[in-house]
Amino acid sequence: MLELQGLTRRFGAVTAVDAVTLSVPAGQMVGVIGRSGAGKSTLLRMINRLTDPTEGRVLQHGRDVTALRGAELRRWRTDCAMIFQQFNLVPRLDVLTNVLVGRLNHLPGWRALLRLWPEADRAVALSALDQFDMARLAAQSAGSLSGGQQQRVAIARALVQEPSIILADEPVASLDPRNARLVMDALQDINRRYGITVLVNIHSLDLARAYCGRLVGLAAGGLVFDGPPEALTDAAARQLYGLEAAEAVGTAAPRVPVIA
Numbered sequence: 001m002l003e004l005q006g007l008t009r010r011f012g013a014v015t016a017v018d019a020v021t022l023s024v025p026a027g028q029m030v031g032v033i034g035r036s037g038a039g040k041s042t043l044l045r046m047i048n049r050l051t052d053p054t055e056g057r058v059l060q061h062g063r064d065v066t067a068l069r070g071a072e073l074r075r076w077r078t079d080c081a082m083i084f085q086q087f088n089l090v091p092r093l094d095v096l097t098n099v100l101v102g103r104l105n106h107l108p109g110w111r112a113l114l115r116l117w118p119e120a121d122r123a124v125a126l127s128a129l130d131q132f133d134m135a136r137l138a139a140q141s142a143g144s145l146s147g148g149q150q151q152r153v154a155i156a157r158a159l160v161q162e163p164s165i166i167l168a169d170e171p172v173a174s175l176d177p178r179n180a181r182l183v184m185d186a187l188q189d190i191n192r193r194y195g196i197t198v199l200v201n202i203h204s205l206d207l208a209r210a211y212c213g214r215l216v217g218l219a220a221g222g223l224v225f226d227g228p229p230e231a232l233t234d235a236a237a238r239q240l241y242g243l244e245a246a247e248a249v250g251t252a253a254p255r256v257p258v259i260a
């Protein structure tokens with residue numbers, strides 16, 4: 001169980017996340033929705049500790065992860081893998097090596113330093129790629145792949161970390177609708193197959209409704225909706241999205257279309 005207790009983050013006068021309290025049982029797939037600037041990224045980054053909260057705590061199975069430092073913090077970051085809108089791969093490296101980066105924390109220091117990957121790790125990485133029908137691209141440079149393919153490599157990299165939670169921050173915002181669905185399929189697949197908890201920030205309400213059993217809505221940093229997709233009426237969605245409603249509601253179109 002992941003618990004957020006009164007989680008708050010201020011940037012100067014701006015309260016990006018405002019006293020959010022939330023419990024997420026292991027194995028849920030949760031869509032975090034809300035207009036641009038609502039605080040979705042800051043919320044996810046606080047869970048992973050890329051951003052520290054101003055107030056409040058994050059607990060995983062009752063353990064306060066807000067206070068972790070050093071090796072324990074690194075272990076926590078391995079346990080809750082992050083996926084970003086811009087994939088964060090190393091474009092000049094081949095796909096397999098990019099996935100193997102996800103195994104770094106499982107390697108003894110000297111092997112990690114020399115990037116001496118054991119055969120077993122290579123097999124794990126290849127099998128993760130194969131799961132998303134990407135094994136044939138293992139030797140290609142990551143930068144030569146389409147956006148949708150790169151995001152699935154990033155998901156494979158997250159998977160080989162063996163996390164219990166995946167935090168995906170707008171993973172499909174740069175993708176065309178077909179690739180957006182492939183990436184959401186991949187997230188759903190690892191959620192169902194391995195019981196990995198997935199929290200995904202997602203602008204498109206259509207995709208959030210289609211893939212997430214639970215939606216959490218933020219507005220001005222505060223939690224304003226928490227329930228199954230059926231409970232989110234169109235009127236409530238319009239209220240949540242304000243002026244962006246036409247873009248977010250009733251269309252799965254991405255904000256920045258990219259030709260894959």
Ligand SMILES: Nc1ncnc2c1ncn2[C@@H]1O[C@H](COP(=O)(O)OP(=O)(O)OP(=O)(O)O)[C@@H](O)[C@H]1O
Pocket residue numbers: 011014015016017034035036037038039040041042043
């Ligand atoms: N590092 C920062 N410094 C100052 N202000 C920040 C910082 N990060 C976020 N903010 C502010 O906090 C608020 C919430 O931002 P956040 O990126 O979390 O929202 P979001 O819902 O993820 O938006 P988007 O969908 O556009 O990414 C915004 O007003 C933003 O300008």
